[in-house]
Amino acid sequence: MDKLNYRDMKPADLRLLVRTGEITGPTAGMCGPYAQANLVILPKSLAYDFLLFTQRNPKSCPLLEVSDEGARALKFIASGADIATDIPKYRIYEKGIMTGEYTDVAQFWRKDFVSFLIGCSFSFEAELLEAGVPVRHIEEGRNVPMYRTNIPCASAGAFHGSTVVSMRPIPRELVVKAVTVTAAMPRVHGSPLHIGDPAAIGIANLAKPDFGEAVTINEGEVPVFWACGVTPQAAIMEAKPEIAITHAPGHMFVTDVKNVNLKE
């Protein structure tokens, strides 16, 4: 089955292919109109501080769902899903250090795990393209460039750090359109954090992103910066919890929620 079919596939069918190991790669473009989500799994002992961190930093940590303690099923955004098996690649961090990548984390499951599903910029990129705003890293087949900034997160208990942003170069005449399209989708990062001069938010060199890959910026284009789902991961690495499980970059959880329904 080729990629084209994955685009048109229903999320529940795709999750089954992930669960049985038929899909182990990045999920970009799969199940076109449906939202994909970042995953963070933490022990319950850290869940309150992390939930408060997301409440205090809604642009970088827009929550789509928080599981019940110990539950591998979700209640709201993905019917019949198993959060321990339905992501193509997971990462396990122990005390802030990545100790392994796995296609399935069922063997590591604990009764005190809480799963946080966080909105992803794939959702607003689909809307940008639909509105005629180009998305450079998609055109160039790269991972979106991401940068650490000097914009502090509001801390919560063990969790603190600075905001990580993703950058998309936007033709000058489409910057306003890019703001209005994304502002309408607060559950997937919402409006930009910053437009223009990278130095103003502590970014020294756009050619050297801290995560992802650099992209071409053409004459007449303005770099536009959005809060990024890597922010909570960076805060977790900083907090060095005994254990944390996340998705591997680009290997997202595909939900049953259409992007168009995140516009509220």
Add this chain to the structure above:
Amino acid sequence: MDKLNYRDMKPADLRLLVRTGEITGPTAGMCGPYAQANLVILPKSLAYDFLLFTQRNPKSCPLLEVSDEGARALKFIASGADIATDIPKYRIYEKGIMTGEYTDVAQFWRKDFVSFLIGCSFSFEAELLEAGVPVRHIEEGRNVPMYRTNIPCASAGAFHGSTVVSMRPIPRELVVKAVTVTAAMPRVHGSPLHIGDPAAIGIANLAKPDFGEAVTINEGEVPVFWACGVTPQAAIMEAKPEIAITHAPGHMFVTDVKNVNLKE
């Protein structure tokens, strides 16, 4: 000092008058352009479940701020405030039963208290009036009528219940305007939950609200229903916590955040 001055007063000055006991009545209309908030104080042992309840029910429980454990100061929405003294009237509930009303709860303060400040419909009513949409209970000098519905809340741990809504009769030709104005303010309940037939959401008789007071509905007006900040209070009463402190109805916390800045 008369009510007119309170309308133009800065929030910090008003909170000082509340703290010193000069103001002990309802806050409607005070500090005109600034948002007012509902208050819920719970012991930390219940704070995770309640925070999750607000995350799962964002229309009835739009959080403006959650305090640090034990802190009487806030970090984000009210500089220099003391949450134990700066509300004109508090209610204390023990095991779901109201055991007293106080103008100050400093004497009851505990190191494990967490304060939840929740957006209030006063904010969107100001915007409705500004947009030329009449607000009947303000015209008639009454408390807004509120009704229990058959719309279930998403439960979280100890907290569950059904959604409580407030109702405003809107002239037919202004219903769309009322939707768009309030949809732009998701942090203060956002767009309506329901338009029209009260029976469709389990309301038997508009003339007999469960909370607040009935208002006149004129020919050509449609009842429009918004999620209400009484919803979390009802869920708390149902959960019967050892202790909970709330504001008394209409006696709100006045924040430093302008309503216009809640439009995002």
